[in-house]
Amino acid sequence: MAPFTIEPAPEPTLGESLQRRGISRRALLKYASYLGAVMALPASATEAFAEGLANARRQSVIWLHFQECTGCTESFTRSFSPTLESMIFDLVSLDYLETLQAASGEAAEEARLKAMADNKGKYVVVVEGAIPAKDGGVYSTIAGQTNLDMLRDTVKDALAVVAVGSCASFGGIPKANPNPTGAGPASQFVTDKPVINIPGCPPIAESMAGTIAYMISFGKLPELDRLGRPKAFYGETIHDRCYRRPFYERGEFADSFDDEGARRGYCLYKVGCKGPVTYNSCATLKWNGGTSFPIQSGHGCLGCSEPDFWDQGGFYRPLSAPLRDMGLPLAAAGAAGLALGAGAAWTARRHLANLSAEPPKPEGGKS
Amino acid sequence: MNAPPAAPGLTGMADAVLSEIASLAATQAQGGGPAAVELTSMPLTAADRAEIEARLGRGEVSATIESAGRSEIWETAYSGVWFVRHLGRDGAVATETIEICPAPKILFSHPDDRRAAAARLSEDLREKAAPAA
Numbered sequence: 001m002a003p004f005t006i007e008p009a010p011e012p013t014l015g016e017s018l019q020r021r022g023i024s025r026r027a028l029l030k031y032a033s034y035l036g037a038v039m040a041l042p043a044s045a046t047e048a049f050a051e052g053l054a055n056a057r058r059q060s061v062i063w064l065h066f067q068e069c070t071g072c073t074e075s076f077t078r079s080f081s082p083t084l085e086s087m088i089f090d091l092v093s094l095d096y097l098e099t100l101q102a103a104s105g106e107a108a109e110e111a112r113l114k115a116m117a118d119n120k121g122k123y124v125v126v127v128e129g130a131i132p133a134k135d136g137g138v139y140s141t142i143a144g145q146t147n148l149d150m151l152r153d154t155v156k157d158a159l160a161v162v163a164v165g166s167c168a169s170f171g172g173i174p175k176a177n178p179n180p181t182g183a184g185p186a187s188q189f190v191t192d193k194p195v196i197n198i199p200g201c202p203p204i205a206e207s208m209a210g211t212i213a214y215m216i217s218f219g220k221l222p223e224l225d226r227l228g229r230p231k232a233f234y235g236e237t238i239h240d241r242c243y244r245r246p247f248y249e250r251g252e253f254a255d256s257f258d259d260e261g262a263r264r265g266y267c268l269y270k271v272g273c274k275g276p277v278t279y280n281s282c283a284t285l286k287w288n289g290g291t292s293f294p295i296q297s298g299h300g301c302l303g304c305s306e307p308d309f310w311d312q313g314g315f316y317r318p319l320s321a322p323l324r325d326m327g328l329p330l331a332a333a334g335a336a337g338l339a340l341g342a343g344a345a346w347t348a349r350r351h352l353a354n355l356s357a358e359p360p361k362p363e364g365g366k367s
Numbered sequence: 368m369n370a371p372p373a374a375p376g377l378t379g380m381a382d383a384v385l386s387e388i389a390s391l392a393a394t395q396a397q398g399g400g401p402a403a404v405e406l407t408s409m410p411l412t413a414a415d416r417a418e419i420e421a422r423l424g425r426g427e428v429s430a431t432i433e434s435a436g437r438s439e440i441w442e443t444a445y446s447g448v449w450f451v452r453h454l455g456r457d458g459a460v461a462t463e464t465i466e467i468c469p470a471p472k473i474l475f476s477h478p479d480d481r482r483a484a485a486a487r488l489s490e491d492l493r494e495k496a497a498p499a500a
Contacts, residue, residue: 046472
């Protein structure tokens with residue numbers, strides 16, 4: 001006689017799960033509208049987005065912390081309260097996240113291994129922080145395992161990797177010159193899985209939530225740029241969407257942080273704003289519940305969502321000054337914008353667009 | 368060089384957006400499908416947003432939805448042109464969309480919710496009808 005076993009009930013879909021809690025599909029439609037708006041999806045896609053979420057099951061997520069400050073986790077979790085914005089936590093099962101999980105020690109590591117076994121080939125690995133590789137990776141270890149080994153071990157059966165923050169995406173501050181630990185981004189060490197980069201120091205919470213929700217709903221990766229960033233959030237520069245852009249067009253600039261131009265809210269280009277070369281959504285999504293973003297607070301963009309932003313020659317040096325690792329067309333275009341106003345500004349924009357142009361990326365391909 | 372804004376905070380974007388809405392409404396009136404203009408991600412100033420809202424005005428229908436936060440929906444003074452505003456944390460505006468359609472989808476109940484509601488209603492009636500133990 002075969003042993004008697006009780007089959008576990010199939011995991012409910014997200015729609016069923018919400019329904020059991022008395023939450024109607026309107027909540028998902030509203031959430032899809034919200035994410036669709038921030039991702040600039042066509043309005044016609046909203047219903048399909050909502051239906052996809054309703055029919056999906058919770059996505060297992062293993063979140064790894066490496067060389068980082070935990071600011072990305074703070075951005076992801078603290079931006080939310082139990083309203084529309086928090087619905088991402090209904091969509092994912094955070095099976096391992098050292099910052100938040102109650103378990104510690106061996107129990108914590110067992111949770112990671114169990115999630116990997118239970119969801120083999122289906123789980124998403126979120127990487128926060130750079131990975132030190134020098135001297136065998138001894139500069140950062142967890143439970144006696146180097147970050148490099150933990151990454152390789154965890155990723156081997158994953159569906160995809162999401163690198164959150166500039167450290168995981170591009171190496172960030174750990175990789176800054178002289179990079180004493182040989183730190184590198186996730187994409188340097190993960191070569192057989194799709195890697196999506198969500199850079200920023202920290203990234204905007206909606207960029208992380210929107211990317212994950214898109215993957216859950218549509219079952220595919222969002223369209224990525226040449227640096228592996230979702231175009232929905234990194235398709236335009238801060239400068240393109242900046243409310244101070246008209247001042248740039250008119251050639252009205254702050255020359256210092258305490259001059260008349262600064263008081264009048266003029267463009268911060270000449271005091272080092274990196275908005276023209278920085279692809280991110282800060283100017284539209286903003287921070288702190290949509291309150292403002294750095295330029296709105298009177299400080300130029302640092303360019304934190306671009307590779308090696310820490311080593312670009314100084315946060316207060318204008319882009320028209322010589323910049324390390326940035327090509328002549330960009331510096332020249334910036335100088336022309338200062339000198340010639342609107343016409344040159346559009347020339348600069350075209351240069352920048354050319355810089356960001358990339359060949360179409362195969363769906364599901366590596367970054 | 369651009370001309371200075373006509374009024375404080377107005378960039379001219381409101382006129383452009385209203386023109387687009389008018390064009391979409393005309394298409395809809397001639398049998399076209401539903402359309403929408405998403406305001407949230409546009410580089411609009413607060414004055415631009417207020418201008419769009421004021422010039423579209425208010426019509427006969429308004430509704431509020433309490434689901435994952437509050438939503439405010441109203442038909443503008445132009446039939447078939449709806450203003451849909453979803454609020455998020457602390458009542459902050461999460462999205463603002465102008466929908467050009469007979470009625471916004473979010474006002475309709477979803478078939479799955481209707482099925483669950485019908486079953487729940489029947490169950491509630493059965494429980495009421497059952498004799499007390």
